[in-house]
Amino acid sequence: MRFPGFSSLYGRIFAVFWLTLLVVVVTIVLLPNLDPRSQHTIQEQHLERMQNSAQEISQQISHESGPLQSKLQRFTERDRHQSLQLYFTTTDGEIITPHGRNKSLRNFITVADDPASPKQRLYGRWMIAGPFAVADQQQTILMYVARRWHQPPPFFVQILDKPFQLLLVTMLVSTPLLLWLAWAVSSPARRLQQAAERVATGQFKADPTLETGPKEFKQAGASFNQMVQAINQMISGQQRLLSDISHELRSPLTRLRMATALAQRKQGESKELSRIDTEAERLEKMISELLELSRMQVNSHEHQQTSDTCSLWYEMLEDARFEAEQNHKTLTCNTLEEWPISGNPNLLISALENVIRNAIKYGNDEIAVNFSEQSDMLSIVIDDNGEGVPDDELDDIFRPFYRVSTARDRSSGGTGLGLAITESAIRQHSGTITACRSPFGGLQVTIRLPLSR
Structure with missing residues (x-):
């Protein structure tokens, strides 16, 4: 009969089952030989001493006259007060002799009646051994020796006599085997879970360790790695396609603007030509932002690294503070500690920079950036005192090409991609971004990112 290979999960379960069964069988086989309450042979030194006693008794009663019972009586009375x-x-x-009803002796006589093969057995606190042949002048009689058992019962006998202890020992014996089996099953499952969590955070990397362990998990790990590679190739292909399309669209737009400039030079200024040039400029800016986004996102999931928030955003915050001063505005920021964060540095910098530059652009004269740690999450709150965004449009500002109907509209020159780019980057890093009314009167944007411990 063949069982699944040991590398298989079922094989390991079978191994634990058969090992446990082997322990039980060995215990059952050895128990009769180890249990003093079962009939077993006498140790050599005790056997020799008892045989010598039987010979001495034979010699003494052979030289005496009188009834056999009287001659034997003194041997039973002499040892009765001892532990024999x-x-x-x-x-x-x-x-x-001695007279009396002794159930233990009568039971032992029924299973041990051959002097050529003496046995012994424990009855309660007495160990009965025999029989030993004692020769009289007229007949042969049998002698049995009962000695008080001063030794405590063997450990396994105590366990078998108490069900609770038997259950406890069974649990202690089986626990290491079950723990080993649980580890053999859960270890590859944990590796698969950790790999899935990495993919959820945008780290599309194959993990060779997934293809180790039981056969079932090995196959699942190989399939998981193939899926990760397929997703990786699909994302890279889509991003490269977007990059190529954006790049190809810039050439005709450039030629269109050049043709518009030549027409204005020949025909002079006109509203129609100015409108064409304005829309072409906006379209070129939009394509430029798309091209920049695609360049940042091409293989961005392959450029993951762990850094601290201070080295990641310090220079960008200093540039933003300088830009705010040039626009006669004030940008304040609390102390930026060295919190560890994992992700694509370019995307993380660009995401926060878009929000801060929006606050500088639309805020009146005050912008505040606050960093804090909350339950292994980094919270970044950006406030400005501009006109803000209507409450019913707060969720829509992260949609691509969406513009609100107040000061943040088409006349400001925006394309509606800045916050969409930010939301996409934050989502790729398992974070969240929300907007609400700021205590300063304008817009408050809150970014939450997981810290890497």
Whole structure:
């Protein structure tokens, strides 16, 4: 009969089952030989001493006259007050002396009646051994020796006598095997879970360790790695396609603007030509932002690294503070600690920079950036005192090409991609971004990113 290979999960379960069964079988086989309450052979030194006693008794009663029971009586009375008791029976099992009903002796006589092969067995606190042949002038009788058992019962006997202890020992014996089996099953499952969590955070990397362990998990790990590679190739292909399209669209737009400039030079200024040039400029700016986004996102999931927030955003914040001063505005920021964060540095910098530059652009004269740690999450709150965004449009500002109907509209020259780019980058890093009314009167944007511990 063949069982699944040991590398298989079922094979390991079978191994634990058969190992446990082997322990039980060995225990059952060895138990009768180790349990003093079962019939077993006498140790050599005790056997020799008892045989010598039987010979001495034979010599003494052979030289005496009188009834057999009287001659044997003194041997039973002499040892009765000690931790040793002698019993004499006929070869038919009839007790000669001492008289009395001894159930243990009668039970032992039924299973041990051959002097050529003496046995012993424990009854309660007495160990009965025999029989030993004692020769008289007229007949042969059998001697049985009962000695008080001062040793405590063996450990396994105590366990078998108490169900609770038996259950406890069974649990102790089986627990290491079950723990090993649980580890063998859960270890590859944990590796698969960790790999799935990495993919959820945008780290599309194959993990060779997934293809180790039981056969079932090995196959699942290989399939998971193939899926990750397929997703990786699909994302890279889509991003490269977007980059190529954006790049190809810039050439005709450039030629269109050049043609518009030549027409204005020949025909002079006109509203129609100015409108064409304005829309072409906006379209070129939009394509430029798309091209920049695609360049940042091409293989961005392959450029993950762990850095601290201070080295990541310090220079960008200093540039933003300088830009705010040039626009006669104030940008304040609390102390930026060295919190560890994992992700694509370019995307993380661009995401926060878009929000801060929006606040500088639309705020009146005050912008505040606050960094804090909350339950292993980095919270970044950006406030400005501009006109803000209507409450019913707060969720829509992260949609691509969406513009609100107040000061943040088409006349400002925006394309509606800045916050969409930010939302996409934050989502790729398992973070969230929300907007609400700021205590300063303008817009408050809150970014939450997981810290890397």
